[in-house]
Amino acid sequence: MKVKLPGWGFGLQLLLFYRFLSTLGLSMNDSSPEFMKAYEPQGVEDAIYQKWLDSGYFTPENLPDFAERKEVFSIAMPPPNVTGVLHLGHSLENSLMDAMARYQRLLGKKVLLVPGTDHAALPTQARVEKMLMKDGLKNPRQELGREGLVAKIREYAEQSRSTILSQIKKMGTSCDWSRLAYTFDEPRNVAVNELFKRMYNDGLIYRGYRVVNWSVKGQSTFSDDEIMHVERAAKLYTFKYGKDFPIAIATTRPETKLGDTAVAVHPDDERYQKFIGQTFTVDVGAAEPLKIKIIADQNVDPKFGTGALGVTPAHSAIDFAMYELQKMQGNPIEIIPVIGKDGKMTAAAGQEYVGLNVEEAREKFVAWLRAQDLLISEEDITQNVATNDRYGDVIEAIPMEQWWLDVNKTIPQMGKSLRDLLREAVTSGLNGEAAQKVDISPERSIKIYLDRVESLRDWCISRQIWWGHRIPVWYKDGEMVVSEVPMGEGWVQDEDTLDTWFSSATWTFSTLGWPKQTADLATYHPTSWMQMGSDNIYLWMMRMILMSAYALQQIPFKEVYFHGILRDDQGRKFSKSLGNSVDPLEVIAQYGCDALRVSLLVGNTPGNDSRFSEERVGSARNLVNKIWNISRYISMNVGELRHVELVFPKTLTDKWILGCLAQTVEKVSKLFDQSDFSLATEILREFTWTDFADWYLEIAKVEKGKDDILNYILERLLILWHPFMPFVTEEIYARFNNGMLLVAKWPDIEDLKEVTSSVDHLTFTNLQATISAIRNIRAEYQVTPKQLVDVVLSDKEILAYSDIIIALAKVRYLTVGVKPEQAASAVVGFAEVHVSLEGLVDTEKERTKIEAELVSTKKYIEVQTMKLDNADFVSRAPEKVILGEKAKLAEAIDKVTKLEQQLSSMK
């Protein structure tokens, strides 16, 4: 199956351009294109992505040997909001997901990465309304009407959506475009309606009158998770309702006191105990005189303020809870809403106040208190107020009828509540099944999650905005039908829409066909892995677990990896207001996608923030280019790159490098399994640059006959790097004429282990140290690299590798013997290296150097001796440690002897 998407003509054009070049002889045939001096990502990335699309391999069913791929690996891509364009955070997420997906594909699994976008109900509507208002509309909802405004939003969303999808491709993400989903398309709407119906029938979804978080500007409710608190200066007023009222109370919201119906005190508070149960009638200027009942409540802090709390059930969630408690206890108090949905005082607030906004009402009420001599004190304080970042206004607590999801009610068929399910999913596993347990990384996030589970309140799921899944409920003459459009005339659908998280919470299974029992659902759910920002623990992860556990009795994903947020080079968050935003597409244009991906993954550990800077991208680009040039060099030397199935190491160095490769494969595999992308990158970099390029390739210039091994290692190196830098590795791999790297096989550790079972690491380490010692002396005496030096070794074992030493350390004659007169020396393990420096040796300098080394070595011997003489150490430390310490001591003692000899020979 071939997947082609509209708007992807650019890659094709590039391909044609390259064909055109090749006819001019500027580039070679497709089978083995020549290596340019430096890798230029701009010319090849789009064509490679198109090649992958054409192969169809992003769709797991099209993978080679599909039937033999036993294991399944699936990821549901967190759908980006259609509110704009992708930013660096998305690039990070794509890099994480795609690295994981590609690794698993190379391992030979059926890999599915489902792409999609989120209609992001409230943020999208808020953004479009803002834009329309900028264009001159005063009240878009009024002026355009429901259909008109939704059409405008849809238009914007579609455009934004296609931009985002093309950006995901630019990141190289290997997702299955044939399964592309959208939280607001028809299949997802079916899932949402079905879920609503089931939850309603189970009594979990209900309609209820209570205090909600209300945005006056947005004219909609918000859930507890969508509001944030900001600090602001406020005044704390202490006052009495009337001259004869026995208790003073404090407030920062005097205007709401027009709706007070009780005063709460601590039940044990001796000052107020005698008033508990009494009702006082006071006239503060509201429509009706207030009947204030004195009630007892455990939660009142007797030490704070006056120790008494004015209760406003209509405009405070806490006070509303007291109101409900009183009602339950058969001791009800009244509820009087004095602020309306428009943010203005209601008629209940009284003639004087109706129509005023809260600030005006506050001023007026305070003035009245002052005039009546009821105001006892006012104090400047800082206060946290609830706001929302979408409309930017203060959230008012207002009571109204809304749809709620009950987290405490026992679900009929399950015998437990949604809260229970949320808890089980990360502890025992659903129903105690270990296979239905979500593993969370970093571990500490589990605790944060569980804390929240315990304090979870019912979730307000209805919104008054228009962009979103409409509540699937119809009314007619007091009748109500849920989920299906009823037959007959005159039915009116509920005006409200669902909280956007209601639909995105179904993402892992609605994208696989639920509520139909599809093969996809059976094969790919629960999904294997999920990554998200740690700010999404409550907002999204919790809701996904909730919905999946309820609808399927399955967890949505087996593992979840929380990444931190990206900060700039100064540690600041990226934001529009700071002007430090970075456009990933510009970075890609300049440095290439591979460099961007690597720079985002290096230093990114679970739960921790990481920094992004152009410098980092630069150094990642250098790494990409290094791999390019390693390949270029090998290809120039071995003639043609080709696949080599097995190798037979001939020399020490062959065994050593294959041993390094084996270790690297083992470590990187393990790190992938632990989602430790950062360390995996570092391990690979070390192997690539230091072991392979700086040592082995340099040695290969001297020791010939390594063509097979070079091919063997390079091919595996490309496979290992592919998850991190898919483009450049695929581009180089084309020269192997061995199919597509995308579906290559991850190196087999067992094969490698067999080949390298007899590696003599010690000898190679000595060889390296010998060469480094000579280079060190050369640098110290500023011998130019061109100039050859004569070297005398004390140990003849290493002489077997004289060719390598001569080449890598720029040596003229290499012999075994005693120290020449004019020479600088170094101790390497149990051997000595002397570099003849006719007329160059600075005896004083040498002496000082040796003496300094003697001092430190002797000190070390002292410490080691003490350690080994310590009976406790010898008796309690493991044998392995003791042997190690003894060996180190022996080496140090030998070193002292040699240094002393060198010193005495200098006289």
Added chain:
RNA sequence: GGACGCAUAGCUCAGUUGGUUAGAGCGUUACAUUGACAUUGUAAAGGUCGGAGGUCCGAAUCCUCCUGCGUCCACCA
């Protein structure tokens, strides 16, 4: 108020269950570069692992307290 995290080289960070004379990248310095790679090479300098106690034969690593920074939650009416 509650919870959590971080503190290691000039900068950004590794350091896996306690056993190194504590590492990397970038930056710095010196020398070099017709050579696969100036997107390079070789080498060097640079740290009493935030502070104080404790456990242990042994602590960057475990425990307690303190200091500084950060994050989340709750919200004081």
